[in-house]
Amino acid sequence: MSRKIEVCLTPALLHLYDISNSIVVVIDVLRATSSITYGIDNGAKAIIPVAQVEDCLNFVDSGYLLAAERNGEVVEGYDFGNSPFSYTKEKVNGKTIVLTTTNGTKALHMARENAYQVVIGSFLNLTALSNWLISQDKNVLLLCAGWKDKFNLEDTLFAGAVVNLLRKNFNHFDDSCVAAEDMFLLAQADLRAYLYKSSHSHRLAQLNIEDDVQFCLKIDICEAIPVLEGERLVSLNYKK
Amino acid sequence: MSRKIEVCLTPALLHLYDISNSIVVVIDVLRATSSITYGIDNGAKAIIPVAQVEDCLNFVDSGYLLAAERNGEVVEGYDFGNSPFSYTKEKVNGKTIVLTTTNGTKALHMARENAYQVVIGSFLNLTALSNWLISQDKNVLLLCAGWKDKFNLEDTLFAGAVVNLLRKNFNHFDDSCVAAEDMFLLAQADLRAYLYKSSHSHRLAQLNIEDDVQFCLKIDICEAIPVLEGERLVSLNYKK
Secondary structure, eight states, rough: OOOEEEEEOOOOGGGGOOOTTTEEEEEEETTTTHHHHHHHHOOSSEEEOOSSSHHHHGTTTTTTTEEETTTTEOOSSSSSSOOGSSSSEEEEEEEEEEEEEEHHHHHHHHHHHSSSSEEEEEEEHHHHHHHHHHHSEEEEEEOOOOOOTOHHHHHHHHHHHHHHHHHGGGEEEHHHHHHHHHHHHHHGGGHHHHTSSSSTEEEEEEEHHHHHHHHOOOOOOOOOEEEEEEETTEEOOOOO | OOOOEEEEEEEGGGGGGTTTTEEEEETTTHHHHHHHHHHTTOOOEEEEEOOHHHGGGTTTTTTEEEEETTTTTHHHHHHHSSOGGSSOOOHTTOOOEEEEEEEEEHHHHHHHHHHHHHEEEOOHHHHHHHHHHHHHHSSSEEETTTTTOOHHHHHHHHHHHHHHHHGGOOOOOHHHHHHHHHHHHHHHHHHHHTTTTTTTTTHHHHTTTTHHHHHTOOSSOOOOOEEEETTTTOOOOOOO
């Protein structure tokens, strides 16, 4: 059987792909999809991604936790932003969270228009996600959220990690798969060190989120796979 | 002084960049920009890139050579396509050529709208081009033509080769620079072997253009730098 993996390097290229028979994995490693994975793994009932900070206001009296981040900082008046440390069991177990982020939410909303299914990937659930993708009878598109529609290293590295695990079970790979996998193989011995090459390195340092970055690069501390159901990200029910 | 290099991985992302103070290098290694470099180096008076095969028809009685390629093949009735072997001294010296190609021409036309200056790059003129870019007081955007607006390996490898030569003289690099340079460093020992990883590999084999591919990967056999002047690519007048 012919099975295809593609890597879409930024949401601005998504329109070039036919994803009607593909599972789309949305990737925004620093930090939205890491926090979503961690939150769902810690028992959050649902996470509702919204595109604009203003959209969160519709949920003010809902009893939901409100999370908003713009340009890497928590928006004033909100419960939290997208630091994974805000998504611990104590804080999110049984709760619903409304989340807006700079790049991740946008990618999610674009993907759900046309994809067969949309799930969330991060280093935190790398192996669980990859094994599940292998077990499905679908093509896979790895959608990097990037930075303001431009290519970024961290999301591409994660896409490469998935390609590397899926390689034996698929037989069509596009050029961005090849590039992403080779970058991951080059970087895997020390992902953090590799990311110091990034043009975002300076920006990340200014935001004082080094602990977050370190956490988001932890591999396989979660088994949950967040899946989009309607407008909500919930825990995918699969055989672990 | 602050000098910036950026790599735009496909023309579909060009709108994200401010190129008003940048020299844009258009890259379509297989085979348009290699053939253009070789043709200009072999004394072609000018090469006129046009977007559509039909646009060539305006030049039928001009005495110009007409070159048209779609999906890698010469269009019926035209003098030649974009095999570099059609651009030898015997064939092109003193001549003007009207050229349309699948990806390269499109990238050229998009770049010239906003760029400070537009030049042509290929492995054939790698060092000459890079030395000239260093000598200019401008930012550089390396524009990969890609394949139908998607990322491809060969154009990115060349972009990485340029980044590698320019690195010491520039101080701002975006994430796609980092990725392109690392891919080039990984591939440089045998560029042809690396390209067998490409999803285009099968397509290239079908087109029976292995000799062209080998030729387009030759490094530094030309000193000419084609530059866009109005609608024409001509030889840049610079101190060699």
